[in-house]
Amino acid sequence: MIQIDNLFVKYDNLNILEDINLQMAEGSVCAVIGPSGCGKSTLLNILAGINHDYEGKVFINGMKPSPKKQTIGFIPQNYGLLPWLKVKDNIMLGLNIKHKNNSQIPMDLIDSLGLNKLLNRYPKELSGGQQQRVSLARAFALKADLLLMDEPFSALDAITREEMQDVFINLWQQQNVTTVLVTHYVEEALYLGQKIVVMTATPGKVYKIIDNPLFADKNFRDREEFVQLSKQLRIYLKKAGRENEA
Numbered sequence: 001m002i003q004i005d006n007l008f009v010k011y012d013n014l015n016i017l018e019d020i021n022l023q024m025a026e027g028s029v030c031a032v033i034g035p036s037g038c039g040k041s042t043l044l045n046i047l048a049g050i051n052h053d054y055e056g057k058v059f060i061n062g063m064k065p066s067p068k069k070q071t072i073g074f075i076p077q078n079y080g081l082l083p084w085l086k087v088k089d090n091i092m093l094g095l096n097i098k099h100k101n102n103s104q105i106p107m108d109l110i111d112s113l114g115l116n117k118l119l120n121r122y123p124k125e126l127s128g129g130q131q132q133r134v135s136l137a138r139a140f141a142l143k144a145d146l147l148l149m150d151e152p153f154s155a156l157d158a159i160t161r162e163e164m165q166d167v168f169i170n171l172w173q174q175q176n177v178t179t180v181l182v183t184h185y186v187e188e189a190l191y192l193g194q195k196i197v198v199m200t201a202t203p204g205k206v207y208k209i210i211d212n213p214l215f216a217d218k219n220f221r222d223r224e225e226f227v228q229l230s231k232q233l234r235i236y237l238k239k240a241g242r243e244n245e246a
């Protein structure tokens, strides 16, 4: 469970995040959507235990975020693969750190992601979708307490992005890892967010929280609620973007 109470973050004496209050149940997925610069990545960095410079309470399963005490998977926008490591070593990176080089290569996961034939390649020899699969393999191999994803699919073309969203949902359904996903796409939030958090422009505050009935439904675009919820979310985003205008 993630519990955030009265979180404030400042950079150079300016409020970046203001009074964020959020609860996330264990094994849920929360999509965070909001204007550029509203502090979404800052929020992920706090949850990752990288940024400790904040006021308020942030707890992951009752403990302050710390990569030493919790297993936290992070998938950044550019996939975060190390260019000098082969695919298999990139996949093993987090596991080797967690288990001190004492881990088996997760062949089931590699099979399910179709990576078997790519294990000896370097990242630059892969397409964007393949790199994203490696990045997902690395994160899910960890069986993390918390998975953080910062616009993970935004660099992919529309069709590959949709494929990768399905891949993510399949993996999540197997592991139920608690996930916070930052996205700019309304459709992605409606497919991948069990809860959708809409943030205001800087300083970022929580504008609305939506419990999303379309979550993880592969036919979500065909459902009656889809058009209505897309419209509603776009209206919220426009209003939230204007919230802190002078």
Ligand SMILES: Nc1ncnc2c1ncn2[C@@H]1O[C@H](COP(=O)(O)OP(=O)(O)OP(=O)(O)O)[C@@H](O)[C@H]1O
Pocket: 011, 012, 016, 035, 036, 037, 038, 039, 040, 041, 042, 043, 202
């Ligand atoms: N280390 C830092 N020092 C000073 N200001 C910072 C620092 N990191 C981020 N900021 C500022 O904090 C604000 C929030 O940045 P952040 O990257 O969290 O926003 P974001 O919502 O993720 O943006 P985007 O959607 O464009 O990725 C921005 O105005 C940014 O310029």
